[in-house]
Amino acid sequence: MIDSAHYRFRQQRSFDYLSEHDLEVGVIVDVEGLRNRSLRYLCGHPEDALLFLFAAGRSLLVPWDVPLAHSLATADEMIPFQTYGRSIFSCIKTILEERKIKRAEVSAILPYPLVQTLKESLAGDVVRCHEGGIDETIDVLRIIKDSEEIKAIRRACRITDSLIEAVPGLFAARKEVTEVELALFLEGEARRRGAEGMGFETLAASTRRSYAIHCFPRFTAGPIGNQGLSILDFGVRFDGYTSDVTLTLARLPLKEKQEAMVEAVEQAYELARNLCTPGADPVVVGDRVQEYFQDRGFRMPHALGHGIGLDAHEAPSFRRSSSTGVRENRRIFQPGMVFTLEPGLYDPNQGGVRLENDFLCIDGGTEVLTSARILYL
């Protein structure tokens, strides 16, 4: 468990941002349809609340479930969301008016009509909302993991590795394993080994479905691990922090084209690993790996990797721009960043190959945290 002092420290860093930008309050929202794990990062409350950060040095949590907040959250003040008729609009408007706020910034994930209506209903240009503001400040904090966070990630990765080691035994023990059996085996074992849950819905795709990057549905009752290439992508969550690995299950004999795909992915993975040193630019590393694939007649249809932490996808990004595409969003690798590398190739006729492990950026290079591999059945 992350203790209260850590949350206080993170809130203080947000107060500093607000003061530096002459803002009186920043508003973070996490509700259904607008998930934002920065809420949990800042105060420990897992979800469904608004968090008001006042530059003067106080935090106000407006949670949906008050008893839950009392047992989990660190905040100077709490008011039930129900007080505002469970309306995000009324909650923000009322609090800004009652406290006579002149300059506020709301999270850039809020929908256009909500922010526009707030701007119109609060006279005098009170409400600001832009990418690169308060959310970005928190992302910059989140991108460098502290010792407690790294401890949680290591626990998640250790459980992940113990599950990877158990997979061959499952196939050895049975004549046939289905996608659903494999997925539920992992999800059950993860919990039995102390995980809070899975980091995201497990993806188990047999040879017939592995050509789709995130196949749909994520798993079915059909067999997996037949001759050819199957994919298994999962993450384990511990104290909020998730791992994210992908195994390719290769049942021999492979076709020549499939062997070439496996070999290209393994070599691209080694290339990527060696390039990810402090000071390197993830976007440039991604470009280099894509060039490597293209020189061999392949194309990788997704990003090379992504940061992990409270979110299964977070900063650093390997893409040139923010998720909306509104602004450029480049980071260079620094010690304390945790990220995946996951080169992959997909072909409707041959299936898919992806190899994904988690890395911690350290002085002079990277430490690999998980041990996923191409698993020959």
Place this chain on the structure above:
Amino acid sequence: MIDSAHYRFRQQRSFDYLSEHDLEVGVIVDVEGLRNRSLRYLCGHPEDALLFLFAAGRSLLVPWDVPLAHSLATADEMIPFQTYGRSIFSCIKTILEERKIKRAEVSAILPYPLVQTLKESLAGDVVRCHEGGIDETIDVLRIIKDSEEIKAIRRACRITDSLIEAVPGLFAARKEVTEVELALFLEGEARRRGAEGMGFETLAASTRRSYAIHCFPRFTAGPIGNQGLSILDFGVRFDGYTSDVTLTLARLPLKEKQEAMVEAVEQAYELARNLCTPGADPVVVGDRVQEYFQDRGFRMPHALGHGIGLDAHEAPSFRRSSSTGVRENRRIFQPGMVFTLEPGLYDPNQGGVRLENDFLCIDGGTEVLTSARILYL
């Protein structure tokens, strides 16, 4: 499987809305962090795509995973998201410019900075964005389920009921059942019985945690079903459509206060059922149930129920306003609506009681689709 003709019909209804409002195109987006199941409703593509609906009668899908779209989606045209550097901003801007669009409406779930930047970069007031527009039109379609949708919901509910029936046996067979065992038993059995997956993360809360409405984490390694009140809330997804039920597990003897809570919830449930007839207003029904509780010294800290379908929470809402709170959002019950009723009471010292089943509004009343109950262990 919902067939292509259904998607064509739904798209046509969207074209009609656009024509009526003198709009040339409507833009629906579903990407990570901005989930919108109207994408699947309109074209069958499950997630990660932009859908452009042209009033002239054509649909354009911009999917992240093209092979997946080719196997699942119904659209007149497809362009890979990658074409636009995986930027939502570039994708919308480029397509509107290339096709010389003068009046477009984008989904009201899009973030403020994205819509503001689009408005600024496309001269002449091209981009509109407001609650009550294209999203609302699709919500109005989605609120009345067609025969194929009701078939899928009935299948989800049938599997749900078979799981409910299996719960007592699990407790009878073991000296102790943990939250994780119970949750994973349901999740495994659901898949074995043909479900696509769960509708949302199963919530299994023992007597010590059941006071929190949506306890966190959703389940732990601790025992469930001990003396007192435990809660089990789960949903089964079939062909995209989810059920949603809650059982209270009551291990006797209960304390007097706990018995009073159970009795109040059961009576509130019967009251609610009888009030939900075609023509009734869900908000008024919710108020009546809240009054019933208040007359007995209780207070229900959440809404009485909600619509279900492709989303675990969708229209009709039992709340006065939209989820952002920007506008009023009332519906009256009509045949074809599917919704939950879930009165609940929670007390940090006594635990929680909730009873939730799914209902189909029919001529003259409701049909109950599931058979959750207070389960005495």
